[in-house]
Amino acid sequence: MTGFSAYSQKQQQTDSIDLFLKDKMEKLHIPGLQLAIVKNGQIIKRNNYGLASIENSVNVTNESMFAINSCTKAFVGVAVMQLQEEGKLNINDPISKYLDDLAADWKALTIQQLFSNISGLPNIIDATENFLGNTEDASWEKVKTLPMEFKTGDRFRYNQTGYVIIGRIINKVSGMHFTKFIEDRQFKIAGMTQTRFGDSNDIIANAAGAYTTQQVVNGKWVTTNEIKNNYFKFPEYFRTCAGIVSTSGEISQWIIALQNGKLLKQKSSLDLLWQPAVLNNGRTRGFNKLVNGYALGWPTVTREEHPAVGPIGGMRSAFFVYPKDDLSIVVLTNFQGANPEFFIDEIAGFYIPEMKESNGFGWSNSLKKLRKELIKQNYNNGIKIAENLKKNDANFTLNENELNDYGYKLLSESEQTEAVKIFKLNVDLYPQSANANDSYAETLAGLGNKKEAIKYYKIAFQLNPKNSNAQEQIKKLENL
Numbered sequence: 001m002t003g004f005s006a007y008s009q010k011q012q013q014t015d016s017i018d019l020f021l022k023d024k025m026e027k028l029h030i031p032g033l034q035l036a037i038v039k040n041g042q043i044i045k046r047n048n049y050g051l052a053s054i055e056n057s058v059n060v061t062n063e064s065m066f067a068i069n070s071c072t073k074a075f076v077g078v079a080v081m082q083l084q085e086e087g088k089l090n091i092n093d094p095i096s097k098y099l100d101d102l103a104a105d106w107k108a109l110t111i112q113q114l115f116s117n118i119s120g121l122p123n124i125i126d127a128t129e130n131f132l133g134n135t136e137d138a139s140w141e142k143v144k145t146l147p148m149e150f151k152t153g154d155r156f157r158y159n160q161t162g163y164v165i166i167g168r169i170i171n172k173v174s175g176m177h178f179t180k181f182i183e184d185r186q187f188k189i190a191g192m193t194q195t196r197f198g199d200s201n202d203i204i205a206n207a208a209g210a211y212t213t214q215q216v217v218n219g220k221w222v223t224t225n226e227i228k229n230n231y232f233k234f235p236e237y238f239r240t241c242a243g244i245v246s247t248s249g250e251i252s253q254w255i256i257a258l259q260n261g262k263l264l265k266q267k268s269s270l271d272l273l274w275q276p277a278v279l280n281n282g283r284t285r286g287f288n289k290l291v292n293g294y295a296l297g298w299p300t301v302t303r304e305e306h307p308a309v310g311p312i313g314g315m316r317s318a319f320f321v322y323p324k325d326d327l328s329i330v331v332l333t334n335f336q337g338a339n340p341e342f343f344i345d346e347i348a349g350f351y352i353p354e355m356k357e358s359n360g361f362g363w364s365n366s367l368k369k370l371r372k373e374l375i376k377q378n379y380n381n382g383i384k385i386a387e388n389l390k391k392n393d394a395n396f397t398l399n400e401n402e403l404n405d406y407g408y409k410l411l412s413e414s415e416q417t418e419a420v421k422i423f424k425l426n427v428d429l430y431p432q433s434a435n436a437n438d439s440y441a442e443t444l445a446g447l448g449n450k451k452e453a454i455k456y457y458k459i460a461f462q463l464n465p466k467n468s469n470a471q472e473q474i475k476k477l478e479n480l
Contacts (some may be wrong), residue, residue, distance in 0.1 A: 016350060017035075017045070017047075017347060017350050018047060018049075020346065020347070020350075021033060021035065021047075021049055021347075022049060024343055024413075025049060025050055027413055027414035028335070028337065028338055028339075028412075028413075028414065029213070029227065029335065029337075030050065030333050030334075030335045030338045031050050031051045031052075031054050031209070031211055031227075031333075031334055031335055032048075032049065032050040032051045032052045032059075032060040032064070032208055032209075032333065032334045032335075033048070033049045033050055033060065033331065033332070033333045033334075033338075034046075034047075034048055034049075034060055034062075034064060034066060034247060034248040034330075034331070034332040034333075035047050035048075035049070035248055035329075035330065035331055035347075036248035036249050036251065036252040036329075036330040037252075037327070037328070037329050037330070037347070037351075038252050038255055038256060038327070038328040038329075038330075039326065039327050039328075039351065040326050041256055041259065041260060041326070042256075043249065043252050043253075043256075046062065046248065046249055046252075048060040048061055048062065048064065052064040052206075052208035052209060052334065053208065053209045054209060054211065054227075055209070060208065061206070062247065062249055063194065063206045063247065064206055064207075064208045064247065065194060065204055065205070065206050065207045065208060065245045065246065065247060066208050066245065066246065066247065066248075066316075066317060066332035066333070066334060067199075067208075067210060067232060067242075067244075067245050067313070067314065067316070067317070068242075068244050068245070068246055068251070068311075068313045068314075068317045068332065069232070069242045069313030069314030069316065069317065070241065070242050070311070070312060070313040070314060071244065071251075071311035071312065071313035071317055071318070071319065072239065072240070072241065072242050072243050072244040072313070073163060073240070073241065073242075073297035073298075073311065074297045074298050074311040075182050075186055075244060075254075075297070076163060076166060076167070076170075076178070076182070076240045076297050077115060077273050077295070077296035077297030077298055078186060078258065078263055078264065078273065078297075079170055079174075079178065079181055079182050079185065079186070080111065080115075080166065080169075080170065080296065081264055081269045081270075081272065081273050081296065082185055082263065082264065083170065083173055083174060084269070085264065085265055085266060085269055088173045088174070089111065089169065089173050090111075091110065091111040091112040091115070091272075091296065092110050092111070092112055093110060093111060094107060094108050094109065094110055095107070095109050095110065095111060095114065095165055095169065096108070098168075098169045098172055098173060099165065099168055099169060099172070101140075102144070102165075103144040103145075105147075105148050106121065106144075106165075108152075109121070109152060111166065111169065112277065112296070113152055113153070113162075113277070114162030114163070114165055114166055115162065115163075115166065115277075115294075115295070115296045115297055116156075116276070116277030116294045116295065116296070117156050117157060117158050117159050117162065117294050118152065118153050118154075118155070118156055118157075118277050118279060118285075118294075119152055119159065119162050120148045120149050120150045120151060120152045120153075120154070120157075121143075121148065121149070121159050121161045121162055122143055122146035122147065122148065122149055122161060123143070123149075123159050123160055123161055124139050124140075124143045124160050124161040124164055125160055128216045128221070131235075131238075136235065136237040140164075143161055151280075153279055153280040154279065154280055154281075155279065155285065156279070156285035156286060156294060158287070160238070160241045163240040163241040163297075164237060164238065164240060164241065166240055167237065167239070167240035170240070177236075178239075178240055179197050179236065179239055179243075183196075183197075185263070186254065186257075186263060187254075189257060189262055189263060190250070190253045190254040190256075190257040190258075190262070190263070191250075191253050191257075192246065192250040192253060192254060193250075194206075194246065194247060194250055195244065195245065195246040195247070195250045195251075195254075196244070196245055196246075197234075197236075197239050197243045197244055197245070198234075198243065198245045199232050199233050199234040199243060200231040200232050200233060201233065204245055207245065208334040209229065209334050210229065210230040210231070210232060210316075210334055210336070211227050211228065211229060211230055211334055211335050211336070212227070212228060212229075212230035212335070212336035212337065213225065213226060213227050213228070213336075213337055214230075214315075214336055214337065215228075223337070230336050232314070242313065242314070246332075247332070248330040248331070248332050251319055251330045251332070252328065252330055255319070255321060255328045255330070258270070259321075272296070273295060273296050273297075273298060274295050274296075274298055274300065274309045274323070275295050275296075276293030276294055276295045276300040276302060277293070277294060277295065284300070284302060286299055286300065287299065287312070289401075289405055290341065290342065290345075290362075291310065291312065291341060295309065297311070298310070298311060299311065299312055301320070303362075305354075305355075305361075306322055306324065306325055306345075306348070306352065306355055306361075307322070307323070307324065308320045308321060308322045308323075308345075309321050309323070310341055310344070312341050314336055315336045315337055315338065315339050316332075316333045316334065316335055316336050316337075316338050316339075316340075317331065317332045317333060317338075317340065318331055318339075318340045318341040318344060319331065319344075320341070320344045320345075320348070322348060322352075325348075325351075325352060327348060327351060327352070329344050329347050329348055331343075331344060331347070339412065342409070342412055345357075345361065345362065349361065360372075363402070363406070364399065364402060365395075366389070366395075366396050366397050366398055366399075367398065367399075367402055367403070367406060369389055369393075369396065370382075370385065370386060370389060370398065371406075373385045373389065374421075379417075379418045379421040379422070380421070382421055382422070382424070382425035382428070383425060383428045383429070386398060386425065386429065398429060400426060400429070400430045400433055400435075400436060403422060403425065403426040403429070403436075404423070404426055404435065404436065404439055406422055407419045407420075407422040407423045407426065407439060407443070408439070410422060411443065411446075416443065416446060416447055417447075419443055420440070420443045420444065420447060423436070423439050423440035423443050424440055426439070426440070427440045427456070432463060433463070434460045434461075434463035434464035434467055434470075435460075437456045437457075437459045437460035437463065438456075438457065438460035438467060438469065438470055440456050441453045441454075441455075441456035441457040441459075441460060441470070441473065442473070444456065445457075445473065445477060450477050450480060453473075453477055454474055454477050454478065457470045457473050457474045457477070458470075458474060461474065
């Protein structure tokens with residue numbers, strides 16, 4: 001390949017990624033986005049898209065600073081592994097070895113169990129993300145009075161209390177506040193000169209705005225059609241949970257430093273950092289089908305092909321590291337609801353073609369075949385297509401949950417018309433499934449088809465009388 005040909009190919013690839021992201025931003029209503037891609041230990045692409053500030057019409061630049069929210073937990077994982085390498089703690093130790101001010105039920109919990117959200121601890125914030133008290137002491141005293149939520153190791157449930165405890169342990173064993181420990185031992189070493197801890201109360205140079213369409217209504221989060229400013233408050237004691245503000249470029253520098261042995265001395269430490277916790281039943285669990293495990297502050301994407309570890313923050317930012325492919329992708333946005341973890345694999349597909357969704361990455365062979373035929377017919381005639389595929393292939397089978405996931409994947413890309421046809425196909429194939437009927441009803445309601453939505457919500461409720469969501473939605477729709 002000539003130099004000119006190689007350059008042209010690279011330029012074409014770059015343009016394709018830019019077009020992909022601009023399309024994604026339009027569909028998901030993302031005001032501003034920063035991208036960085038690391039390959040073989042080097043940043044091979046950085047770009048900025050859209051507005052850092054809607055109200056001031058300020059474009060995103062390399063210097064724009066984005067809140068990374070819970071991605072902060074990955075830095076905390078590195079900090080604890082640094083302390084373990086120094087012999088100052090061990091993640092398998094009970095937390096009572098380091099702290100005294102604990103509820104009795106907490107004392108036997110290990111640092112590792114806190115990290116991986118399998119501890120069963122009560123949460124120090126409520127369902128609408130408000131702290132249990134007005135001060136650190138008030139929140140701490142309140143959470144200590146609450147019962148454990150489940151037997152340790154029985155399930156995965158995202159929890160902030162564990163990270164508050166880990167922060168206290170770092171303070172004690174390092175001899176300095178955890179924020180300073182992370183600044184000195186990670187920010188400085190990785191050359192992160194802009195990166196800092198902060199929230200909406202702080203004046204941060206080049207800070208991007210923060211926006212959302214999420215609102216709390218009657219104690220529950222709901223999505224609206226109105227975009228508003230999203231103010232976030234992370235008091236200092238809570239900043240092991242969230243609180244770092246950075247750029248995609250500096251996050252990339254940090255990933256490179258981590259993989260090059262500048263932050264952790266031993267390869268075994270990095271392996272342990274990224275090893276997902278195993279539940280009592282021998283399985284791993286995470287947020288969803290894609291992010292299906294949780295390690296030391298790092299959510300994991302466990303799969304045979306192209307596994308990844310991927311910090312996720314605030315429904316707005318994420319970065320995936322693909323260890324076997326020596327590839328990392330950083331996507332930071334200023335919109336709660338962007339959920340970049342669901343399209344980072346597609347970006348990876350520009351460098352690893354077999355990962356492109358158009359090539360069926362992540363889906364079963366049966367769903368790949370179905371999708372190929374559905375696209376040819378604009379997603380019409382789903383049941384007939386499925387029957388023909390089954391007739392021609394005895395091994396062809398469609399899984400209810402996978403079809404449902406596919407429907408929600410289409411919804412996340414604002415392809416409601418196609419999604420509703422997938423959910424209808426799922427109902428046709430699994431008419432006795434409460435979940436399939438509920439998902440179909442939800443999508444119909446979103447498209448404004450009130451009559452049909454009520455019909456299928458009623459079916460879902462009949463199939464599962466414990467489905468309180470269906471009951472609530474029926475009342476809501478009947479009162480419109």
